[in-house]
Amino acid sequence: MESTLAKGSLRLLWGDESATQAFAVRLACLPGLANAFITLHGDLGAGKTTLTRHLLQALGVGGRIKSPTYTIVESYDTATFAAWHFDFYRFNDPQEWEDAGFRDIFASPGLKLAEWPQKAEGLLPKADLDIALLTEGETARRVTLTAHTAVGLALIQGLAPAGIAE
Numbered sequence: 001m002e003s004t005l006a007k008g009s010l011r012l013l014w015g016d017e018s019a020t021q022a023f024a025v026r027l028a029c030l031p032g033l034a035n036a037f038i039t040l041h042g043d044l045g046a047g048k049t050t051l052t053r054h055l056l057q058a059l060g061v062g063g064r065i066k067s068p069t070y071t072i073v074e075s076y077d078t079a080t081f082a083a084w085h086f087d088f089y090r091f092n093d094p095q096e097w098e099d100a101g102f103r104d105i106f107a108s109p110g111l112k113l114a115e116w117p118q119k120a121e122g123l124l125p126k127a128d129l130d131i132a133l134l135t136e137g138e139t140a141r142r143v144t145l146t147a148h149t150a151v152g153l154a155l156i157q158g159l160a161p162a163g164i165a166e
Helices: 017-028 031-035 049-060 095-099 104-106 150-160
Strands: 002-006 009-012 037-041 073-078 082-087 111-115 129-134 140-147
Touching: 009 017, 009 150, 017 049, 017 140, 017 150, 031 111, 037 049, 049 082, 049 095, 049 111, 049 129, 095 104, 129 150, 140 150
Parallel strands: 037 111, 037 129, 082 111
Antiparallel strands: 002 009, 009 140, 073 082, 129 140
8 A cells, every 4th residue: 555644634545445445444443533524535436435334344333334325324333433424426405414404413423424525515514534535447546635623634643654654
């Protein structure tokens, strides 16, 4: 897994899905994750749901972890905190986020992961961390993590490979 670190951001290259899974396992170990809001960006098929599935499995969620493309949100209980996986792809208007009552979920403790956050732009709280996935060939992903809060920065620093921390 190739990586570079700049202040507030981390760039990675995942060669295949096993690298995605390894990243998710490392992320799951970080204490700041318990109340983080992470947005996931990328085209269809970039690996947003795959990353989320590996992360939730690493957090101890058993059973089937499915994409919330049609349900908009799926909730999960990890061993220590609640987690929600949102997919706003089908939103036609950001107001749908408000109408769905998601403000209450975002005000509660727990991990929130949101695919297609731009579809609820202006209503979502500030993300702690943005993860942008870009396909590169059949299996590789170029990944950029960008922190927007102290929680996000702590996550990036916890993920930075040894010897590349600021």
